[in-house]
Amino acid sequence: MPNTFGLNRSLGGAIGAIALVSVLSSGAVLVTMTQLHDATEALTRSAHVVRGLDAFRTAMLNQETGLRGYLITGRRTSLDPYLSGRSALDETVNRLSALIGHDAELSRMLADASSAARSWQTDIGEAAIRIAADPATRPEAVRIEADGSGKQLFDTFRGKIAAIEAVEETIRVAQNERLALAERNASLALWGGALVTLLICAGIGIAINRLIVRPLGSVMAFVERVGAGDLTGRIAATGRDEIGRLGTTLNTMVAGLADLARTNRSATADLNAAAAQIRASAQEQAASVEEQFAAVQETAATVDQITHSGAQISKRASDVIATAQTSAQNAKAGLRAASDTARAMDSIREQGEAVAGNIVALSEKTQAIGEIISTVNDISERTHLLSLNAAIEAAAAGESGRSFAIVAAEMKLLADQAKAATVQVRAILSEIQRGINSSVMLTEEAVKRAAAGKTRTD
Structure with missing residues (x-):
């Protein structure tokens, strides 16, 4: 001392x-x-x-x-x-x-x-x-x-x-x-x-x-301003007695609270940006899946048409000689349809691979968001520790530190809320990761089926 x-x-x-x-x-x-x-x-x-x-x-x-x-x-x-x-x-x-x-x-x-x-x-x-x-x-x-x-x-x-x-x-x-x-x-x-x-x-x-x-x-007026949320003021700490030391300690504590508030605001902004990126990626993925689904439907319709055409060709095999010119024209039309189907299958495969790349990039971004959440969790732990120190200082100040105890309680509540929010975001990211993994598997399965369809079309 x-x-x-x-x-x-x-x-x-x-x-x-x-x-x-x-x-x-x-x-x-x-x-x-x-x-x-x-x-x-x-x-x-x-x-x-x-x-x-x-x-x-x-x-x-x-x-x-x-x-x-x-x-x-x-x-x-x-x-x-x-x-x-x-x-x-x-x-x-x-x-x-x-x-x-x-x-x-x-x-x-x-x-x-x-x-x-x-x-x-x-x-x-x-x-x-x-x-x-x-x-x-x-x-x-x-x-x-x-x-x-x-x-x-x-x-x-x-x-x-x-x-x-x-x-x-x-x-x-x-x-x-x-x-x-x-x-x-x-x-x-x-x-x-x-x-x-x-x-x-x-x-x-x-x-x-x-x-x-x-x-x-x-000091009490300053503490009331701090309790109301004003962290810009400072006490003109003078003298070497207990009240002067209390003013110095309060100034240090408020400066720490201001730094912590700025850090929390920056982390919240980063988290919002990451969430926006996740929403954009999810929307892109949904659009890609819809396009993939449309292409698959088109492919299925083409295959059904080819099958129906094959059945008609089987029925009319006995009439091939009589209708040679018509058959030749129909064969040329079938060849063109088969070529179109092969090209559609290649397009479906390429789109599936692009969707898989987007999903991998999205998985990397979710990992980056997990690191940001860890940083926010560390900040909340530091906030909890700082609130504990503030509560100890308030208890040491006695009656005059009762308002500091209120500020320390509010800080602890803020730290707990931030920690709970990080837990919720981590759970949401886990759900998104599972969805991404499922999308990767579905995309790979769609690519395999498109390749198999092209082989059958050839």
């Missing part, structure tokens, strides 16, 4: 380009999705940190509220907010440490806020609760709680929490910008990939229309 730039390679390259664009756009989308995921996780962490800081602040406020309620009422049930806030503070600090443990600055500020909260619990909360257990020393516990050191510790952890919130707010703003940028990048990647894919698909459509659809339309 020649090295051609096939349609499969063109389509494969186009599909590969689409796949490459799809992979690149998918990679870009994957990168942007990763950025979106990272930004979303960062925003989620910041939200959790902010909620944890609120819980930190709420836990400390609950502890302060429970402590003041206990100092005012002296009931242990008033310490429930304090106790719940203390346990909630421990959980909140642990959760915040896990969330911001990777940031040293935030971890340090969280540690300072936790230290201030722990100092308030130890120095203010626990000390006040312990002293307030005795009613006598409760005023001392109130003084400890109302002292400015507790407010200072509260201001300390509030300041640290506010600083952490400010940092998280900055992070949240940056992550929101990053998230918006990632969304824009994802949108650009998606729309850009879709646009490039559409452009490539449009280019592939145009290329398919130019490289496949239009050439196939030309």
